[in-house]
Amino acid sequence: MATKTIAEINEKIRRGEAVVLTADQAAAMAKEQGVKAVAQQVDVVTTGTFGPMCSSGAFLNFGHSDPPIKMSRVHLNDVPAYAGIAAVDAYLGATELSDGRPEYGGAHVLEELLRGKAVRLRATAYGTDCYPRSQIESDIRLADINEAFLFNPRNAYQNYGAAVNSSSRTLRTYMGTLLPKFGNVNYSTSGCLSPLLNDPYLRTIGIGTKLFLGGAQGYVAWNGTQHNPSRPRNEHGIPVGGAATLSLIGDLKAMSPDFFRAAYFDGYGASLFLGVGIPIPVLDEDLARCVAVTDHDIQTTLFDYGVAERNRPSLGTYSYGELKSGQILLNGKKIRTAPLSSQKKALVIAKQLKGWIEQGDFLLSEAVAPLPQQATLHALNSKDEVK
Amino acid sequence: MKRERVTLRFSPDAYDKAITYHLVRDYGLVVNILRAEITPGQQGNLLLDLEGEPADITAALSYLSSEGIKVTPSERQIVIDKDSCVDCGACTAVCFSQALLIRAPEWDLAFDPDRCIACGLCLSACPVRAIHSKFSDPIEEAPPADEA
Numbered sequence: 001m002a003t004k005t006i007a008e009i010n011e012k013i014r015r016g017e018a019v020v021l022t023a024d025q026a027a028a029m030a031k032e033q034g035v036k037a038v039a040q041q042v043d044v045v046t047t048g049t050f051g052p053m054c055s056s057g058a059f060l061n062f063g064h065s066d067p068p069i070k071m072s073r074v075h076l077n078d079v080p081a082y083a084g085i086a087a088v089d090a091y092l093g094a095t096e097l098s099d100g101r102p103e104y105g106g107a108h109v110l111e112e113l114l115r116g117k118a119v120r121l122r123a124t125a126y127g128t129d130c131y132p133r134s135q136i137e138s139d140i141r142l143a144d145i146n147e148a149f150l151f152n153p154r155n156a157y158q159n160y161g162a163a164v165n166s167s168s169r170t171l172r173t174y175m176g177t178l179l180p181k182f183g184n185v186n187y188s189t190s191g192c193l194s195p196l197l198n199d200p201y202l203r204t205i206g207i208g209t210k211l212f213l214g215g216a217q218g219y220v221a222w223n224g225t226q227h228n229p230s231r232p233r234n235e236h237g238i239p240v241g242g243a244a245t246l247s248l249i250g251d252l253k254a255m256s257p258d259f260f261r262a263a264y265f266d267g268y269g270a271s272l273f274l275g276v277g278i279p280i281p282v283l284d285e286d287l288a289r290c291v292a293v294t295d296h297d298i299q300t301t302l303f304d305y306g307v308a309e310r311n312r313p314s315l316g317t318y319s320y321g322e323l324k325s326g327q328i329l330l331n332g333k334k335i336r337t338a339p340l341s342s343q344k345k346a347l348v349i350a351k352q353l354k355g356w357i358e359q360g361d362f363l364l365s366e367a368v369a370p371l372p373q374q375a376t377l378h379a380l381n382s383k384d385e386v387k
Numbered sequence: 388m389k390r391e392r393v394t395l396r397f398s399p400d401a402y403d404k405a406i407t408y409h410l411v412r413d414y415g416l417v418v419n420i421l422r423a424e425i426t427p428g429q430q431g432n433l434l435l436d437l438e439g440e441p442a443d444i445t446a447a448l449s450y451l452s453s454e455g456i457k458v459t460p461s462e463r464q465i466v467i468d469k470d471s472c473v474d475c476g477a478c479t480a481v482c483f484s485q486a487l488l489i490r491a492p493e494w495d496l497a498f499d500p501d502r503c504i505a506c507g508l509c510l511s512a513c514p515v516r517a518i519h520s521k522f523s524d525p526i527e528e529a530p531p532a533d534e535a
Binding site: 051052103172177179184261264266338339340342 | 490511
């Protein structure tokens, strides 16, 4: 069996000789020439996804004023940021909403900063001997503040359930608008291009893995919140529903609005469309089989959002081949399907990452530590719940 | 035979006219009302499919103008800002008439104005607010009947 190491692949990248394919190209090659050919001839497969990722936000350091202030309440364009850390550090979450402006949240502030626009900073403080100032107002720009880095607790979900609505009213959700009486099905994935679906057991993705984040280079910081790799898998090793997740970190200043877009889901709130791409080194035939995955090999569970419970009823499993065809059959009835994650942008990301590697601008990294291989979710019970 | 989709905008003093009656009787058109919206004292908007001989449609449109009604072709019902659009597909979920479609292999959002009934559901379904409707816009300049 042909085997390679990441060091050997990096040597080929440096020499400009690495063979890099996007995940859809790898799947097509495996179909025509077989998995062995992919293992022997391909060094790296690039993936991509561009979907709404609510669990995102940025740490910002504004620099010190004179006299200095230990900010305790911070607003950026009237969107509250968390300031319960050191004096001029704050965390602005993507889904935090503006105090007054409708349809505007943390993600919108971050996008405006990224586009070079001035953002109004308002901060108040209780005043201390070392930080006497009690309030400040200023217009800040991304280039003028010390640091701005994304630190996202949960991105790049490995698969995600599709959504439908059995109830008699329209539901406005983070899975988009769900029309009553099974009017439509929404799904959110880039399917065969999706990063964690091309390495389903996370053999090559761990803490420290370098990746594409928002148009710049970023890293895996930790496993993501709600990391659930113990989810049941199909015959291809693909979890049938939301499973592994990643916590990602990267320099906001280096990112691009092409891969970073504020979103507002009607009736739900703000979110962030974020581009993520991970290179998968084809170390052996097992990984070649993984990157050869097609939309028909990946299934997800369809959940009824008409039932407002933690464990929404499952209405069956569907492959992304079916979901991406534009309609599925449920109880003998055709239902239209729609994506929420941009397939077009996902491919642009996979191609851009491929280009970086081919040009020698992006070397692969060994993971510093693996991500947990076993973990399940804990539920939250309210105080008055009968056990 | 030809079919044309148009929006009619009535000024406050024109919305009591029996327009559809005249379109049917005087110009022999098949009229299908797709959407109607009337703001009392302000304006009325009507989305119509007109079917008939090309010459009759042209004559009917000039009659409407002479009555002080502003006629807009259906292409201008919704406008998609392609710079803002990220081709996610969320709008296609609510588009019953399938005027908005996103399909393999390109996954580019496609808009077919002939299918659009200006229902407006896509406006709020778009997470980046890239879709705008002209249907409910105020009348820009309502020309007096004798100048039209």
